[in-house]
Amino acid sequence: MPDATGLAGIGVSAGVAAGPLLRIAAAPALPPPVPVGDPEAEVRRAYAALAEVVADLERRADRATEATVAEVLRAEALMAGDEELRDAVREHIEDGTDAPHAIDAAFGTFREMFAEAGGYLAERVADLDDLRDRAVAVLLGLPMPGVPQPGHPYVLAARDLAPADTADLDPDQVVALVTEIGGPTSHTAILARALGLPAVVACPGVLRVAEHTRVLVDGATGRVDVGVDEATVVAARRDAAAEAAAVAGSSGPGRTSDGHAVKLLANVGSAKNVPAADQAHAEGIGLFRTELLFLDRASEPGRDEQITAYREVFRAMAGRRVVIRTLDAGADKPLPFLHQDGEPNPALGVRGLRVARRRPGVLTAQLAAIAAAAADCDADVWVMAPMVSTLTEATEFAAAVHEAGLPRAGVMIEVPAAALRAGDLLRAVDFLSIGTNDLSQYTFAADRMCGELADLLDPWQPALLQLIAICGAAGRETGKPVGVCGEAAADPQLAPVLAGLGISSLSMSPRALPAVRAALARHSYAECRRLAELAVAAPDAVAARKSVL
Incomplete structure (x- = not known):
């Protein structure tokens, strides 16, 4: 060429x-503003457009063949139906703004708030832009984007x-x-x-x-x-x-060509995701995200509701491992029932396990519900906490898990402090699970929504791989499992490198499992160790990737 x-x-x-x-296609352009003669009729028109967007997203979610896509669409539908957004639209219309411009202004305000908040909320800015475009298109009688x-x-x-x-x-x-x-x-x-x-x-x-x-x-x-x-x-x-x-022809447990086991697990948000995991021959669940049960709730889910949701997954995975993550929420994933105050830097604020500092009852209730759900199921239930930074936090969490009657407690490695002291943490807990998305963000001081810094968040960055290597070495020394459940786990080219760094399990979207399984099977464990050494020694992410391809 x-x-x-x-x-x-x-x-x-x-x-x-x-x-x-x-x-x-380009987003619909706003026409010139027009006078509002009947504010209530204009409010109804705006609300009807938002409702049509919500209904369209829910229909798309129902049609989606991938559980991950369906979950994301339903989360976007919740945003379009938010009461605060509707109130903002009403205020603009009552001030004399027509429906299309009122919706544009309301979404613009939320867009600024989300962008300033950083972290998870900043990642939702593109969703807000899409919702605005769809609602305006409905009002103007144009096809949705x-x-x-x-x-x-x-x-x-x-x-x-x-x-x-x-x-x-x-x-x-x-x-x-x-x-x-x-x-x-x-x-x-x-x-x-x-x-x-x-x-x-x-x-x-x-x-x-x-x-x-x-x-x-x-x-x-x-x-x-x-x-x-x-x-x-x-x-x-x-x-x-x-x-x-x-x-497509790959099946069976994850292992290298000479039989070194690397357990291949699936990420799920509810029992609806389990069939896809089964179809991909997942060996278990490496990340069960429980926060989906808590989203957009004015009050904490009750004990029975939590037990039912957890039990559905545990029963569907009978005989296999299920790693369930306690509530991963906080300042950058705000939940209404937590009533959290604003923070100057949400990404560095009260999130994950840190929420228990203010609301210990939420964690205690969740652990009790998990224990009750696990009691009459055959799944091998492991429990881990997000955003753990110190040995004290890990020790206290493990004690709470065991007090609830659950046998295996672990922590997520998402901040460099935890990775550097992985050996100490593994003396207090039973396993580690590395969340490469946040670990990258905190290691390189790079917000995940800052496009100019996206190269720093490449999972092939040698500094990130070196932190993973520290955790893998600690796992080998203690004889305890160390997994990866971040998006890096879904990269087939990176899988042999992670295995060589001492990672014992990889958890990902079910669709990614066959390719990762096939990639591992093409390399011996010795080759994986050699590739890992090359990648860590590389000067940058581009060179690291080239060194093993």
């Missing part, structure tokens, strides 16, 4: 695909992708995703991995590529070749089909 030029971004979902590039449907395979390019953009993606048409902004933990990255699509984010210049230009996307290296010839496109599709066939 002598005429091809290259763009560089961050590869967030491995695989190679090629095809003509198409873009998502969506992806092209040309009837042939193509590469989808956008500034960023909202969850609703990916809900109806047809894998027979959309063969890869490329966005101008975003990072390894953005929704685009998470959903691309869930859908098994090659994806590159933080790729400046992609929106300047003329539509229908043939491009080749490498989701591992982050390279996007522009202007490739038809022979290259055909070859890429042939190779992708061969790789997909090889991956």
